[in-house]
Amino acid sequence: MPELAPVCAFWHKRLLEVSARSVSSSGQEEVGNASLRAARAVICCYESTIHPCLKRQRGPSVGVDINDGGDGEKRLPLHTMVKICKVYELLLATLLRDSAATPSPDGTVEKRECGQSTDSDKMSETCAVVECRGEEISNDNVCRTVHIIANDIFQWSAGLPKNTEELCRNVLLPCLLRLIEHAVLLLAPFKCSNGNAKCNKQQIQRALAIATLTAVPFAGDGKLKSGAFGIGTLLEWIYRRRDNKDCDDEEAYPLLLAHTIQSCSLYPVANGEGVVGAHTINAPIAKSNFMTRPVVDWSVKSAQFAAPWTDGVTGTGSRVALSLLQTIHRSLCGDQHSKEEQLDNPPSLRQLLGQLCQRIGVELLSSTVRAHFYGRLSASTSDAIVDPKASCPFMPMIQRIGSDAIRPTAVTASSSDEKTHIDIPMRASAAAIVFCAALDQPDSNFDQLDSAFSDALPVALTLLDDVQSIHQAIGALILVSVIESASKLEVAIPAFVEKFGSVVTSSLETGVQMNSRGEPTVLAAICLAQSRWIRYLGSKSNNQRIAGLPEASTLARKAASDVLIAISKQAQIGARDGNDERIAGALVAGVNPLLAQLAELPEAASIEVARVGLAPLLPSIGWSGTSLETRSVQIAATSGLISLMNGAYPVMPHHGKKIMTEVFLLLDRLDKDAEFLRNNAKDGNRGTEDDTVSTDVAAKVALHAAAVALAICGSGAEDVLQHVEATQTRKRVLERCSEIRTMSETLLSRNAKH
Numbered sequence: 001m002p003e004l005a006p007v008c009a010f011w012h013k014r015l016l017e018v019s020a021r022s023v024s025s026s027g028q029e030e031v032g033n034a035s036l037r038a039a040r041a042v043i044c045c046y047e048s049t050i051h052p053c054l055k056r057q058r059g060p061s062v063g064v065d066i067n068d069g070g071d072g073e074k075r076l077p078l079h080t081m082v083k084i085c086k087v088y089e090l091l092l093a094t095l096l097r098d099s100a101a102t103p104s105p106d107g108t109v110e111k112r113e114c115g116q117s118t119d120s121d122k123m124s125e126t127c128a129v130v131e132c133r134g135e136e137i138s139n140d141n142v143c144r145t146v147h148i149i150a151n152d153i154f155q156w157s158a159g160l161p162k163n164t165e166e167l168c169r170n171v172l173l174p175c176l177l178r179l180i181e182h183a184v185l186l187l188a189p190f191k192c193s194n195g196n197a198k199c200n201k202q203q204i205q206r207a208l209a210i211a212t213l214t215a216v217p218f219a220g221d222g223k224l225k226s227g228a229f230g231i232g233t234l235l236e237w238i239y240r241r242r243d244n245k246d247c248d249d250e251e252a253y254p255l256l257l258a259h260t261i262q263s264c265s266l267y268p269v270a271n272g273e274g275v276v277g278a279h280t281i282n283a284p285i286a287k288s289n290f291m292t293r294p295v296v297d298w299s300v301k302s303a304q305f306a307a308p309w310t311d312g313v314t315g316t317g318s319r320v321a322l323s324l325l326q327t328i329h330r331s332l333c334g335d336q337h338s339k340e341e342q343l344d345n346p347p348s349l350r351q352l353l354g355q356l357c358q359r360i361g362v363e364l365l366s367s368t369v370r371a372h373f374y375g376r377l378s379a380s381t382s383d384a385i386v387d388p389k390a391s392c393p394f395m396p397m398i399q400r401i402g403s404d405a406i407r408p409t410a411v412t413a414s415s416s417d418e419k420t421h422i423d424i425p426m427r428a429s430a431a432a433i434v435f436c437a438a439l440d441q442p443d444s445n446f447d448q449l450d451s452a453f454s455d456a457l458p459v460a461l462t463l464l465d466d467v468q469s470i471h472q473a474i475g476a477l478i479l480v481s482v483i484e485s486a487s488k489l490e491v492a493i494p495a496f497v498e499k500f501g502s503v504v505t506s507s508l509e510t511g512v513q514m515n516s517r518g519e520p521t522v523l524a525a526i527c528l529a530q531s532r533w534i535r536y537l538g539s540k541s542n543n544q545r546i547a548g549l550p551e552a553s554t555l556a557r558k559a560a561s562d563v564l565i566a567i568s569k570q571a572q573i574g575a576r577d578g579n580d581e582r583i584a585g586a587l588v589a590g591v592n593p594l595l596a597q598l599a600e601l602p603e604a605a606s607i608e609v610a611r612v613g614l615a616p617l618l619p620s621i622g623w624s625g626t627s628l629e630t631r632s633v634q635i636a637a638t639s640g641l642i643s644l645m646n647g648a649y650p651v652m653p654h655h656g657k658k659i660m661t662e663v664f665l666l667l668d669r670l671d672k673d674a675e676f677l678r679n680n681a682k683d684g685n686r687g688t689e690d691d692t693v694s695t696d697v698a699a700k701v702a703l704h705a706a707a708v709a710l711a712i713c714g715s716g717a718e719d720v721l722q723h724v725e726a727t728q729t730r731k732r733v734l735e736r737c738s739e740i741r742t743m744s745e746t747l748l749s750r751n752a753k754h
Contacts, residue, residue, distance in 0.1 A: 035098035040186050042092050044141045046179070047148050050088055053081055054152050078164050078172075085175045092182050139187055140200055143207035146183045147377070149176055150214040157217070157309035158424045169311040174320040177218065180211050181324045184331055202364075208328050209360050209368040210377065212353075215328075217429035218310055218321030222349030225315025227307030227429060231473045231525060232298025234436040237350045238481045254528055257635055258291040260588045261701065264596045264639045285697060290690040295584040295632045296524045303521040305429060305470055325352055332359035350437045357438035366452035369434050373427045373459050375420035419466070431459045432474045440485045449485065450494045456482050457496050457504075464507050464526075472511055473522045476529040479504065483532045493540055501549045504533060509562060512590075516566035520582040527590025530559050535597055553598060553605050560594040561612050571616035571637075580629035583620060587636035595640055599647035606647025613644045614655060618662045621702075626673055631694035634666060638698070638705045649712045656709065656716020663706045664720060664736070670699040671732050703736070707743035711751075 053076055076084075153176045160168045187204055221229035239253050253259060285291065297303075310317040329352060347355065357365050371377045421427040435456045441449065456478055463475030486494050511526040538552030549555070567586050570579040595613070598605040606613070620637035623630055641659070645652050652659070674695050710717045721737050728734065 035095045036186070039092055039095035039099060039182070040142065042088075042095060043145050043179070043183050043186055046088075046145050050085065051148055051152065053084055054156070078161060078167060082167060082172050082175070085172060085179075089175050089178050089182070092179065096182055096185060140203055142183050142186055143200075143203045146180055146207040146211055149179050149183070150210050151377070152176055153180075153214055154424050154426055157426045160308065165308070166311065169309060170314055170316045173218075173309060174316045177215065177317065177320045177324055180214060181320070181327050184208065184211055184324070184327050187331065205360050205364055206368065208332065208356075209365045210372075211324065211328055212356055212360065212365065213369055213372055213430040213434060215321040215324040216353070216433045217307060217426040218317040219325065219349060219433075220307060220310070220318065220429075221433070222322075224312055225318045226312035227310040227318065227321075228312065229305050229307075229429070229433065230298050231303050231305070231470070231477055231521060232294065234432060234474070234477045235298075235480075235525075235528075237437045238440075238477065238484055253292075253294075254532075254593075255294045255296065255524060255585070255589055256292055257295065257588065257632060257697070258286050260592050260636055260639050264592050264643045285693055288689070288693045290628065290631075290693045291697065295588045295636065296520045296581055298521060300519075300521065302469065302519045303473070305432070305474065307425075307429060309426065322349075325349075325356065329356060329359075332356065353434065353437040354440070357434070358441055358443065361448065362439070362441040362444050363448040363451045363455075365434065365438070366455035369431050370455040370459055373421055373431045373462075375424075375427070419462075421463070421471075422466075422468075428463065428471060428474065431456075431463075432478065435459065435478045436481045439481050440488070442488060446489065446492050449489070450492075450496075453482050453486060453494045454496050457500060461500075461503060461507050464511055469515065469519050469522045472515065473519075473525040476508075476511065476522075476525040479508075479529045480525075480532055483529070483536050487536055487539070497537075497540070498549075501537070505549070505555065508533060509559070512559075512562055512566060517570070517582075520578055520585045523582055524585030524589045527563060527586050530563075531590045531593040531597075534559055535593060538597060553601055556594045556598050557605070557608050560591055560598070561609050563590045563594075564609065564612050564616050568612075568616040571619040575623055575625055575627070575630050575633070580623075580627070580633050583616070584629065584632040584636050587620075587633070587640055592636060592640045592643065595643035595647060599643045601647070604648055604650050606644055607651055610644065610648035610651050610655075613640070613648075614659070617641045617644065618658065621662045621666050624669065626691065626695070628690055628694055631698050634698050635694075635701050638663070638666070638701045642705050642708050645708055645712050652709075652712045653714050653716055656713025657720055659709045659713060660706065660717035660720040663702055663709060664724065664740075667699060667702045667706060667736055668733060670695055670702060671736070674699065703739060704743065706736075706740045707747055710740055710744040711747045 055075070153173060156168060156173060156176075184207075187207065218227045220227040221233040223229075223233065235255070236253070333355070368377065421431075439452060439456060441452075444452075460475045460478035460482065463471045463478065466472055466475070482496075486497070508526060508530040512523070512530065515523045515526060534552055534555045537549065537555065563586050567583050571583060573579060591613075595606060595609075598609075617637045617640055620633050621641065623633060641663075645659070674692075677692055677695065706717075710721070721740065725734060725737050
């Protein structure tokens with residue numbers, strides 16, 4: 001820690017002297033307690049001394065600060081503000097270092113008599129102004145200071161002044177974060193357990209919640225030295241992928257080919273006793289890189305949420321934020337317990353946020369995030385958080401493009417855009433990370449979770465309704481997080497399902513239509529949210545009727561048709577302009593789960609989407625090429641075709657010839673590609689393992705699809721095989737015909753047993 005400047009060292013000494021004199025009649029106090037009392041007085045002076053210096057009023061152009069604030073008062077230059085904050089923070093850090101001794105035993109702060117000051121105590125009197133009024137420096141004062149510092153961070157994080165970005169990112173904002181950490185440290189020793197100190201436990205929990213959501217945008221996803229995060233990481237957090245303490249079942253991650261093969265209905269007419277993965281794809285292949293890689297590339301720039309308030313080179317803000325989160329964790333769990341846990345098995349960022357949410361309370365943290373997202377987190381009154389349910393409607397009114405509606409006065413934003421998360425992007429970052437990482441709290445009771453879901457849902461829908469594609473993807477993933485957490489509630493249905501289910505359904509439909517030719521990552525995220533929402537409704541409607549919503553089968557048919565129509569033209573064009581990745585994501589995340597859900601229902605629930613489904617699936621199967629993206633499309637389309645044939649088996653005989661033709665041609669191309677790879681390997685030009693695995697898996701799935709087509713489509717598919725046998729002489733082609741017939745007979749015999 002740097003040494004204090006001479007003038008600061010002088011006032012540091014005076015603060016300790018004044019603090020030592022304002023004790024009980026015994027007149028004895030340890031240096032540590034005196035420093036702690038002085039530190040609490042100094043932190044509470046932030047509002048009157050530091051906060052006015054940091055007032056900021058942005059001009060019409062983003063990033064340009066107005067020196068004259070409009071009230072006739074000149075603003076300080078930025079470098080002067082930074083210097084003031086650095087000196088203030090260093091003084092506070094020095095006091096906390098000196099107070100490393102044990103705090104006062106009862107957690108109280110003694111009152112001092114007014115009028116006892118001398119000329120040398122003028123600065124100390126300023127710091128002890130609350131005491132001079134006959135009041136204690138209570139935890140409420142420190143909590144209020146946390147709110148004010150957090151608000152200053154929010155204001156300085158957006159539209160950084162030109163040519164001073166590095167000064168703000170690397171000095172000013174980290175310095176303010178350290179001030180919040182100091183405030184948290186000052187709250188920890190003064191948690192009232194004896195009941196004789198002025199203390200509001202809920203107020204402390206609320207301040208810790210605000211400190212958490214202030215630090216989160218600087219920590220990001222924990223992978224980089226900045227606050228940036230990828231929506232792929234959010235999805236991994238939701239499904240606990242690659243997490244040390246959770247299950248490592250890769251098939252639970254929904255955007256994998258291994259998952260789509262295992263989840264799709266792969267047997268005709270009735271459910272079989274297994275799937276392709278259990279019979280023809282062995283474990284090493286199922287666990288290979290190709291089968292366990294997401295079908296969309298989450299590393300692209302369009303899937304990354306930028307954090308201009310942090311510097312990814314130095315990582316100063318990220319380190320300070322992680323330190324703040326760990327300090328909050330120690331404050332809630334106890335120093336010794338937290339240190340032992342970190343030494344044995346240090347938690348990941350997601351686990352750390354989950355533990356913080358559990359300690360603070362999922363209901364309180366969610367309501368704080370919602371209030372922060374909509375700009376209702378204010379320290380101007382005694383109530384730091386305005387109750388969102390009492391102050392305004394379920395979601396603030398948003399003026400859409402081209403609307404002449406008058407803006408409501410219930411919610412006021414500082415930006416003409418009227419969306420507070422666009423004016424201050426940290427709001428969207430905090431909501432995304434907290435709701436995706438910490439919303440799943442199985443130990444919380446139903447009422448707490450229900451309230452948390454009701455807080456997260458409007459944030460998700462607001463982002464889903466946004467113009468920016470990254471915001472739409474984030475909104476979809478927050479909705480997925482809510483659905484996955486609600487799915488773990490065995491009996492009860494959260495209130496938002498019945499009350500706002502129709503809004504969720506229509507928002508997802510609109511999102512699919514808007515992004516049908518957009519970024520593959522965004523379309524995949526929205527399709528995933530839609531399929532998970534409909535599957536959740538289907539699982540709950542078996543036991544309870546959900547008022548105001550159509551049957552799950554109706555929603556599934558409508559959603560599957562919308563996505564299939566959206567990708568139909570792209571499937572006919574071929575693998576260009578990102579069509580391969582876009583179609584693979586839409587099939588794996590949205591269409592295939594819906595078709596599998598319909599195939600499980602009685603009375604051939606997929607008949608209405610049969611023709612619409614064949615239009616994009618068959619052209620996708622007919623794609624030529626050996627790239628991994630093309631293979632992903634072929635496997636996903638073939639798996640979806642099997643589910644479609646199963647769910648619409650009465651009408652499939654009418655399409656038997658074209659189905660068998662496309663599938664058999666694919667199988668023939670795959671056999672030729674496999675032979676090409678083997679010949680190259682003999683010549684020493686061994687291809688990658690993914691090339692071999694992808695070709696092998698695609699061939700096995702295509703072979704099974706051909707057997708299903710022969711079993712369901714009957715004579716139409718049989719005519720194709722007979723034509724091949726009559727016109728072809730290649731041994732491998734004739735062997736494939738024989739294999740298809742054998743597998744088809746096996747499927748029919750197994751189906752007869754059921």
